[in-house]
Amino acid sequence: MKKILLLSILAVSALFAQVKEPIEVPYISYEIKMGEGFGAVQANCLTCHSFGYITNQGKQSRAFWKGKVVKMVDHFKAPITDEDSEIVTNYLSEHYGNGK
Amino acid sequence: MERRDFFKKSLAAAGAVSLAGSLEAATTGQPIDGRKVSKISFPEKRALITYSDRPPLLESPRSTFSSVLTPNDEFFVRWHMPEIPTYIDTEAFRINVSGLVNKDLSVSLKDLKADYEQVTVTAVLQCGGNSRSAFTPTAGGIQWGSGAMGNATWKGVRLRDILERAGLKKDAEWIGFNGMDNAAYYETPSFIRELHLDELDDHVIVAYEMNGEDLPYLNGYPVRLVIPGTYSDSWVKMLSKIVVTNEYQKLFFMDVAYRIPDNECECETPEKKFPKTKPITKMNVKSFIGYPTNETVVHNNSHIVVRGVAFDDGTGITGVKISTDAGKTWQDAILDNGELGRYSYRGFRHTFKPNQQGKVTIMSKAINRAGEEQPFAADVPWNHGGYKFNGIDAVTVDVI
Numbered sequence: 001m002k003k004i005l006l007l008s009i010l011a012v013s014a015l016f017a018q019v020k021e022p023i024e025v026p027y028i029s030y031e032i033k034m035g036e037g038f039g040a041v042q043a044n045c046l047t048c049h050s051f052g053y054i055t056n057q058g059k060q061s062r063a064f065w066k067g068k069v070v071k072m073v074d075h076f077k078a079p080i081t082d083e084d085s086e087i088v089t090n091y092l093s094e095h096y097g098n099g100k
Numbered sequence: 101m102e103r104r105d106f107f108k109k110s111l112a113a114a115g116a117v118s119l120a121g122s123l124e125a126a127t128t129g130q131p132i133d134g135r136k137v138s139k140i141s142f143p144e145k146r147a148l149i150t151y152s153d154r155p156p157l158l159e160s161p162r163s164t165f166s167s168v169l170t171p172n173d174e175f176f177v178r179w180h181m182p183e184i185p186t187y188i189d190t191e192a193f194r195i196n197v198s199g200l201v202n203k204d205l206s207v208s209l210k211d212l213k214a215d216y217e218q219v220t221v222t223a224v225l226q227c228g229g230n231s232r233s234a235f236t237p238t239a240g241g242i243q244w245g246s247g248a249m250g251n252a253t254w255k256g257v258r259l260r261d262i263l264e265r266a267g268l269k270k271d272a273e274w275i276g277f278n279g280m281d282n283a284a285y286y287e288t289p290s291f292i293r294e295l296h297l298d299e300l301d302d303h304v305i306v307a308y309e310m311n312g313e314d315l316p317y318l319n320g321y322p323v324r325l326v327i328p329g330t331y332s333d334s335w336v337k338m339l340s341k342i343v344v345t346n347e348y349q350k351l352f353f354m355d356v357a358y359r360i361p362d363n364e365c366e367c368e369t370p371e372k373k374f375p376k377t378k379p380i381t382k383m384n385v386k387s388f389i390g391y392p393t394n395e396t397v398v399h400n401n402s403h404i405v406v407r408g409v410a411f412d413d414g415t416g417i418t419g420v421k422i423s424t425d426a427g428k429t430w431q432d433a434i435l436d437n438g439e440l441g442r443y444s445y446r447g448f449r450h451t452f453k454p455n456q457q458g459k460v461t462i463m464s465k466a467i468n469r470a471g472e473e474q475p476f477a478a479d480v481p482w483n484h485g486g487y488k489f490n491g492i493d494a495v496t497v498d499v500i
Contacts (some may be wrong), residue, residue, distance in 0.1 A: 003116075013153040017133075020131070020183035021187070022186040022187035023143035023144070023186045023187070024143065024186065025142060025143065025153060025154070025156060025186065026142060026153060027153060027183070028138065028140055028150060028153040030152075030153075047285075047286070048154075048182050048283065048284045048288075049152065049154055049155065049182060049285045050152040050154045052150070052151050052153065052157070053151070053154075054153075054158070055245055056151040056152065056242050057238075057240065057241065057242065057243065058233070058238035058243045060238060062241070064240060072290050074231060074250050075287045075289065075356065076106065076283065076285070076286050077287035077289075077406050077469075078288075079285070083354075087471050098237070098238070
């Protein structure tokens with residue numbers, strides 16, 4: 001009888017979350033290189049994703065970074081001005097570029 | 101000096117032209133291994149390798165893969181959107197089914213658990229970009245090691261049963277799935293996936309349980325789609341909306357991302373992308389060693405039990421072979437009994453006794469029922485998205 005009772009309690013509790021209050025996703029500060037154009041990167045990129053998302057793409061060509069910025073504007077509808085797009089692309093290929 | 105440089109350059113250029121326009125050889129090798137786990141752990145997770153916090157991107161370390169079932173708190177995490185609901189009201193939560201159905205449904209968690217046949221499937225969940233760091237030149241995307249995968253027993257309800265309850269209209273053809281994660285901007289397209297009705301079999305389930313527990317939030321609590329045998333890009337998390345249509349909707353995550361060259365070798369060169377692409381869909385044959393790792397130090401003449409996992413798209417693993425002489429000779433590892441089904445990892449083990457001091461490399465190669473086997477890492481063809489790497493795994497241990 002005890003066992004049955006215990007089982008039914010378990011069955012009921014399965015309907016509730018293990019976590020009953022909001023979870024909190026920790027904030028991690030990713031290292032990023034400082035330099036010309038960093039302000040535009042901070043203002044435009046950080047709204048949607050961490051710096052880790054940038055630095056963990058590996059060293060990439062200017063064309064790659066330009067393509068990423070275009071993707072953010074065209075596909076993800078990020079409101080980045082043409083001027084800032086250029087600044088961000090320059091910054092990324094300068095600090096996370098592969099020389100191409 | 102300048103002139104000589106110029107001469108060298110033009111020679112190089114001339115040489116490149118003769119190599120069918122390839123300026124930089126595309127190569128593959130072993131993915132990056134041994135990255136350290138973060139000091140900070142995420143909700144319901146142990147500390148894992150952490151590429152990003154927004155959206156969360158977490159990878160399991162190699163040691164995770166000595167177990168056949170991946171513990172929930174070690175299971176990798178990959179989201180596309182930065183805004184993940186951090187609280188779910190389990191009473192209010194509904195999966196809404198609409199579109200070309202006879203009756204719109206609004207399915208609560210209670211309904212899901214009480215009104216439908218409950219089924220389980222053990223299946224591997226692997227990111228299409230798992231092991232991407234194997235590709236040179238660097239392929240676009242997060243430079244994952246090989247820990248963007250896991251294996252769990254999923255419990256839930258057949259998608260087909262839910263669709264049957266709603267009743268598909270005659271012209272129904274595509275099923276769109278959307279989760280509750282959101283972008284920072286309202287205009288950003290949702291991470292919607294579409295599956296053709298033909299792609300849906302009885303193994304596709306809407307799962308609310310993972311290894312006997314609620315899904316962790318970061319793995320899609322309270323319910324996610326489980327599509328055994330296919331890469332994880334269609335396993336929509338926090339699934340809240342199912343829409344049936346008769347026409348394919350143009351979607352970024354279907355039409356641009358997660359695609360590979362649509363040719364026999366699924367390959368291309370960095371300079372010349374293959375124009376036609378196809379979705380990554382079915383997983384290829386792969387194995388991965390959980391123990392030992394590249395940091396392992398063992399004594400000479402001691403017995404090492406090599407342990408790892410092997411899987412494919414459900415065709416069925418028939419063997420795993422181990423080599424300790426750079427692939428010249430291979431020995432059969434012992435496979436587990438396969439009782440978790442064809443979509444699960446098959447665990448393997450192999451006893452190895454080093455008889456010489458120094459470095460020794462242990463390789464694993466899986467083979468499936470169709471006769472497909474893993475190529476050497478260097479023979480995996482390059483693609484610009486860095487998808488579907490399945491090279492023979494290798495760990496190098498120090499014998500002292």
